Amino acid sequence: MLSLLSRQGIAYCSASPRVLPRNLPKVWAAAGLRYSSSSPTAVVFMNMGGPAKLEETHDFLYELFSDNDLIPISKKYQRTIAKYIAKFRTPKIEKQYKEIGGGSPIRRWSEFQSSKVCEILDSISPETAPHKPYVAFRYAKPLTHETYEQLLKDNVRRAVAFTQYPQFSYSTTGSSLNELWRKIKELDPERKITWSTIDRWPDNEGLTNAFAGNIKQKLQEFPAQVRDKVVILFSAHSLPMDVINTGDAYPAEVAATVRKVMHKLNFSNPYRLIWQSQVGPKPWLGAQTSDIVEFLAPKEKGLLLVPIAFTSDHIETLFELDLEVIGESNYKDKIKRCESLNGNATFIEGMANLVKEHLQNGELYSTQLPLDFTLGKSNDPITDLNKVFGYHTKK
């Protein structure tokens, strides 16, 4: 399909990557080209991942602490130090995964969600069908390079890197995109695959409708006379202040999700955006979830914790919120945790619509993304987004 393009010698192919038209698929369509059934449109769910089995915990931690985008330890000794930290922390973290059932459900949910999204896409976007679901994790199987190899085997020529962090941070989505770029250079130097990315979607309709629906449902579990007094505590993974202070987009985008959800709830309840999972001695963005829950629990009629920056269950909900923050509270009877999105149909439909729009409007990446990469700091990053996304097949 793409070879046709170069045979027709369409002018922009030789243009500077910076001025590649943003509406590439529209150009394809204008050239009479179609997505081909022998080459599916790949929808690649990118996320951090988690160990599906206990014995994957060490490797997961090693990959995580090796990531200079996420944890900028050292330009030179990152992997050496990661090896040490992973070894040291594995027993503790293994125990946590054991307590939540022997592993992270994130792979199972990601595979389910992405396959459902592709099913819906085949029906609502026949012009880009067939769609094939993939998962690419940053720290667990399937790792980005494994998925990339599969994409090539499957004869994929058009792929969407769909971040499963609805709110952009350089340390999460940025890291996944940097890894993608390293794997493009390594595994696909001929640029068989044309990539675009959905790099943020904090106020997506399906996402925020699903959150609002889950909150309404969980509020029903509180006694009727306290229901409208329950404090909704939106809890997002925190970041170190030295990341926040680079101008990372994350806190404002998480706040955007929260605001849209509260609009959908018609501001029925008091609420607050708070931050969880701080580790280490450095200052992180607060208020901290555990502090606020401890402070408010004795004073309020009820607290509802809503994990607002993850799209499925994982250790931060199942262990940290459920077993630690709630489980160890003296007031656990008046604290509940909202369902994670997991298999939520509204959520999945919202994602399918988002991918459809993305494919149809031909956007390669958002208007924000270049600024994110200008402000973000790391070891081996993307230096030019236009080299990563768009049509680059060598003639």
Place this chain on the structure above:
Amino acid sequence: MLSLLSRQGIAYCSASPRVLPRNLPKVWAAAGLRYSSSSPTAVVFMNMGGPAKLEETHDFLYELFSDNDLIPISKKYQRTIAKYIAKFRTPKIEKQYKEIGGGSPIRRWSEFQSSKVCEILDSISPETAPHKPYVAFRYAKPLTHETYEQLLKDNVRRAVAFTQYPQFSYSTTGSSLNELWRKIKELDPERKITWSTIDRWPDNEGLTNAFAGNIKQKLQEFPAQVRDKVVILFSAHSLPMDVINTGDAYPAEVAATVRKVMHKLNFSNPYRLIWQSQVGPKPWLGAQTSDIVEFLAPKEKGLLLVPIAFTSDHIETLFELDLEVIGESNYKDKIKRCESLNGNATFIEGMANLVKEHLQNGELYSTQLPLDFTLGKSNDPITDLNKVFGYHTKK
């Protein structure tokens, strides 16, 4: 007017303040009561204020550093320390006010805006007319107690405390409301005036339309070929991390304003929310405006600074942004600052609509406010919002 209410012996008057009906004015209307022309509805613009003349600078600083809600220095020695700091800082700050024309324009703008809002209200909300504009500053003339005395002289019985900080912080709006409560107790123990408050309005239509309009207009001043590459830097006054870490509502509400403005601009440009005016040695919320401008200016085609948490010009725009951040930059030609809202008609109309809705839906304060006061920490605060707002006339 209110005395009629008590003569009719309406039951809720003796009910616990916590269960006072939130729809008080509706109840009045149901009782056949009307706002009276001999007793105007007061619309009280609350803000921090600024010295209108140079010689008011010392007193302004003294009041500011005396405010334990804003700057929690010491429960006991706040005023003594404030006296010292004010004396020490006055020459420097006087010089800054001199450079921006000899004083702060905030009083002039507040008086203009509030009178226009009341003019519009008389026409769009005749049932609550006449409306009379007031300004109550926290640190400059007219101070809250001066305005309160005027309200009593003017025979006001119904007043709306309308915060001019669109995004709530305990250290700004919270401080103004705490001061109001202290003055109610001091000057109006018989509770002649029934108060309600508009305590936040971060995504008000008029506010965000006005910002979006001003941004569009200012973008026109950049060369056409770079216009859509200009980075929009929304700059809000920062807060110390120890305030942020109490769970203050401010950062998420500022982000809500930013998001709504960007939606109105259809995300035409890259943008970022950043934070200005950090002082002192303690850690504050970043990224800092001056750092980001310095970092981005050499790299980007253009920067547009948008003061997003103030409703008129003041020292933080006219001095800090215009003369320091832009004026002292080596790249000043490619940095512009968006107009402040000041006399913007869209903005003023938005405020009038907001007050109208507030009067008509009978809300005494937002669903969020009790939580703000539970989380906020200070010396002499409101302990029960229901004692402050609503109908409390002693029989």
